[in-house]
Structure formats: C-alpha cells, structure tokens
Amino acid sequence: MARSAKPQFAGSNPARASFNLKMKKKLYYIHTFGCQSNKSDSERIAGDYEARGYVEAQSWQDCDELVINTCAVRQRAEDKARGFLYNVMVHFNALKDTNKDAKCPKIILTGCMVHHGDEKLYAMMPMVDEILPINEVGFNQAAIRKDKKHAWLPISTGCNSFCTYCIVPYSRGREKSRSMESIMEEVESLVEKGYSEITLLGMNVNSWGLEKLGIGFRKLMMKNKEFKREDLPDTQSQYLKPKGIPPFVKLLQQISKFNEIEKIRFMSSNPWDFHDELIAEVGKNKKIDRYVHLPIQSGSNAVLYRMNRGYTRERYIEVVEKLKATDPDIVIGTDIVVGFAGETEEEFQETVDLAKQMNWKVGFVAIYSPRPGTVGWKIYPDNIPHKEKKRRWEILDQIINKDNLSQRPVVI
Numbered sequence: 349m350a351r352s353a354k355p356q357f358a359g360s361n362p363a364r365a366s367f368n369l370k371m372k373k374k375l376y377y378i379h380t381f382g383c384q385s386n387k388s389d390s391e392r393i394a395g396d397y398e399a400r401g402y403v404e405a406q407s408w409q410d411c412d413e414l415v416i417n418t419c420a421v422r423q424r425a426e427d428k429a430r431g432f433l434y435n436v437m438v439h440f441n442a443l444k445d446t447n448k449d450a451k452c453p454k455i456i457l458t459g460c461m462v463h464h465g466d467e468k469l470y471a472m473m474p475m476v477d478e479i480l481p482i483n484e485v486g487f488n489q490a491a492i493r494k495d496k497k498h499a500w501l502p503i504s505t506g507c508n509s510f511c512t513y514c515i516v517p518y519s520r521g522r523e524k525s526r527s528m529e530s531i532m533e534e535v536e537s538l539v540e541k542g543y544s545e546i547t548l549l550g551m552n553v554n555s556w557g558l559e560k561l562g563i564g565f566r567k568l569m570m571k572n573k574e575f576k577r578e579d580l581p582d583t584q585s586q587y588l589k590p591k592g593i594p595p596f597v598k599l600l601q602q603i604s605k606f607n608e609i610e611k612i613r614f615m616s617s618n619p620w621d622f623h624d625e626l627i628a629e630v631g632k633n634k635k636i637d638r639y640v641h642l643p644i645q646s647g648s649n650a651v652l653y654r655m656n657r658g659y660t661r662e663r664y665i666e667v668v669e670k671l672k673a674t675d676p677d678i679v680i681g682t683d684i685v686v687g688f689a690g691e692t693e694e695e696f697q698e699t700v701d702l703a704k705q706m707n708w709k710v711g712f713v714a715i716y717s718p719r720p721g722t723v724g725w726k727i728y729p730d731n732i733p734h735k736e737k738k739r740r741w742e743i744l745d746q747i748i749n750k751d752n753l754s755q756r757p758v759v760i
C-alpha cells in the first residue's frame with residue numbers, strides 16, 4: 349500500500365476537515381498503550397478525527413483507520429505494541445480467507461515508538477501505513493473526553509531534561525509550553541461543559557512557561573558524540589530561576605479563579621523547578637489536591653548524577669519537608685527506577701533507607717531497561733542481572749506500597 353509522507357491531520361490542515369465532512373462517515377479506533385500523557389494524546393487525536401467527520405468505532409475489528417498510540421518506556425512496552433499489531437494482522441488475514449472483499453484498516457502508528465525513525469519502523473512493522481509524530485497533533489480541535497467530571501489537560505509537550513535513562517526527549521521532542529491563552533480557553537470550555545476537576549499534564553509540569561529561559565547545556569548530550577557525563581555541570585538547574593512569581597504558580601492561580609473548578613492536580617513535577625512560591629501556593633490553595641506526585645528515581649546521589657537528574661537526595665527531602673510544613677495533610681507519591689546501570693548494593697540501600705524515611709503514599713517502581721539511543725544506553729553498561737533488579741523491585745515495592753498493594757503498578 350502506498351504510504352503518504354505525512355498524515356494529514358486536521359490539526360495541521362484545517363481545510364481537510366471540511367472536505368472530509370462531505371464524505372461518507374468513516375470509522376476510527378485508537379488503541380492506547382502507556383501512561384496518562386498517551387491517554388490524553390489519544391483524546392486529542394480523537395478530537396482531530398471527529399473534526400474531520402469520522403465516528404469512533406466500537407472496536408478495532410470494525411474501523412477504517414486504526415491508530416496505535418505506543419509506549420517505549422521499556423522494551424516490554426514496545427513488545428506489547430508489536431504483539432497487538434501482530435494480532436490485528438492475524439485477524440484480518442483470517443478474515444480475508446473467508447471473504448476476499450474484507451479490508452484491513454489503514455494502520456497509523458504514533459506515540460513514543462516513533463523515536464526509532466520511519467525507516468526502521470516500516471522495516472520492523474511493514475503493515476503500518478503511516479507514522480504520526482505526536483507533536484504534529486495540535487490543540488486546534490477539542491479533545492474527546494469520556495469522563496464528564498474530570499479532565500486531563502496537557503499544558504506542555506516534550507521534554508528538555510535528557511535524564512540518561514529516558515527516551516521521552518527523543519520520542520516527544522523538545523519541551524514546548526502551551527500559551528496561557530490557549531490553556532485558559534480550554535479551561536473555560538471545560539467549565540461550560542460542567543467539568544469540576546482538572547489534572548494539568550506535562551513531562552515537567554511545574555516547569556511550564558520556563559523553557560525560554562533554558563540554558564541549553566543539555567543539548568551537548570545530543571550533539572557531542574564523545575560526550576561524557578562529566579561534561580555537564582555538577583549542580584544543574586535546567587532553567588534559570590524565574591524572576592517574581594513562577595509562570596506555573598500564575599497558571600494555578602488563574603485556573604483557581606473559576607468557582608466551578610473544585611480540584612486541580614498536576615503531574616509529573618520535578619524537584620528542580622519546585623520553587624518556594626509553588627510550595628506556598630500548594631500549601632494555601634486548597635483547590636490543589638493534597639496528593640503531590642514528585643519522582644525521586646533514586647535515593648543515591650551517585651545514581652542521580654549518572655541519571656542526570658539535576659538534584660540531590662537532600663534537595664528532594666527539602667522540597668518534601670517544606671511542602672508538609674505548609675500543610676500536614678499533604679501526601680507525596682513518587683517514581684523510582686531500580687537496577688540502573690552500575691547501581692551498587694550500597695546505592696540501592698540508600699534508596700531503601702530513603703523509602704523508610706519518606707513514608708511515600710505510593711511508589712511507581714520500575715525496573716531499568718536501557719533504551720537504545722539514550723545517553724544511558726550509550727555510556728553506561730547495563731550490568732545488573734534481571735533477577736537482581738527484580739529482587740530490588742520487590743524490596744522497594746513492599747516497603748512503599750505495603751498498605752496499598754492492590755493499587756500498585758505491576759512490574760514489567
């Protein structure tokens with residue numbers, strides 16, 4: 349089947365929307381893997397389809413166009429998407445055996461696996477017809493949300509942080525904040541539709557509005573083939589400290605002005621842009637949820653350094669203590685990666701000790717899996733056996749999630 353160079357989504361080509369509306373209604377279906385950002389992206393893709401006159405199919409077996417929104421956080425996540433695609437092909441090939449007119453839907457691949465590049469993806473999955481980089485789906489069309497009370501609201505896309513284990517800066521591109529105007533328009537429209545709870549989404553949600561201040565040294569990691577971790581400054585602040593009230597605090601204040609909005613959450617935040625002004629706002633603004641998700645990734649400064657996380661264990665503890673001092677009802681959840689390249693038993697024990705100290709409400713503990721193309725994959729050998737990683741995962745999972753094991757994420 350001939351492949352078009354780029355999918356023509358209405359977000360990037362509004363003229364196409366009216367053209368499609370005149371045609372017989374076609375059916376789309378979106379199969380989503382991965383995190384909340386992917387689910388939110390799928391809501392925008394659905395909005396784009398419906399703006400072009402498509403209608404959602406009941407299942408992937410019935411659609412004209414099938415979008416597979418992929419996750420690449422670990423190899424297992426990529427394998428799941430490929431397994432799903434395999435099942436789709438088996439299904440439609442079997443159908444063709446009984447009905448020669450049966451048609452396989454047009455298959456569009458998007459999400460984090462796009463980082464592999466078109467050539468590799470088409471070679472890996474020849475049944476794919478189009479590849480859609482997620483940053484080409486804009487915010488021109490209203491997202492299609494199933495929940496009528498709570499809305500996921502992306503306020504930024506991409507990431508500039510280049511944590512050495514993470515594929516996101518490569519798969520989602522550079523960090524880009526939506527304008528205050530565009531976000532507030534969407535909040536207004538959500539209020540008109542009766543929404544009362546909003547979760548602001550961004551890979552570095554609390555860095556919203558700051559990327560223009562970025563000092564850009566992390567680009568070194570992309571450009572310099574001989575890059576070594578030591579080339580980066582020791583004490584990184586990804587962004588220059590904003591003068592006055594940080595933009596994200598202003599945004600929270602603006603959204604809070606709507607009487608109809610009762611609850612505001614945000615994720616995922618980072619410790620490096622959790623300024624004192626934000627801590628004070630969370631403390632006093634009771635519309636902001638008392639649960640704050642703040643990834644630590646490791647309790648060892650040496651591991652954090654290799655991960656290029658840009659903060660220390662001490663800075664993390666400081667942020668949490670300040671937050672709890674503003675309101676003792678605030679609870680914290682976190683993300684941790686175990687078995688990162690070269691993580692010694694002593695380094696792991698530092699995370700264990702921190703877990704005992706922090707009393708996290710929930711911990712999303714992930715087993716490290718090197719992602720090809722990342723700096724971690726390039727410069728650090730993945731030298732912890734899987735069995736040992738799993739042992740470390742179990743220890744942390746028990747310590748952090750012992751009271752809510754039914755809610756904990758399943759290890760992959």
Ligand code: SF4
Pocket residue numbers: 507508509510511514515516517551552618
């Ligand atoms: S882990 Fe680091 S690189 Fe990955 S999305 Fe989060 S901040 Fe960006």
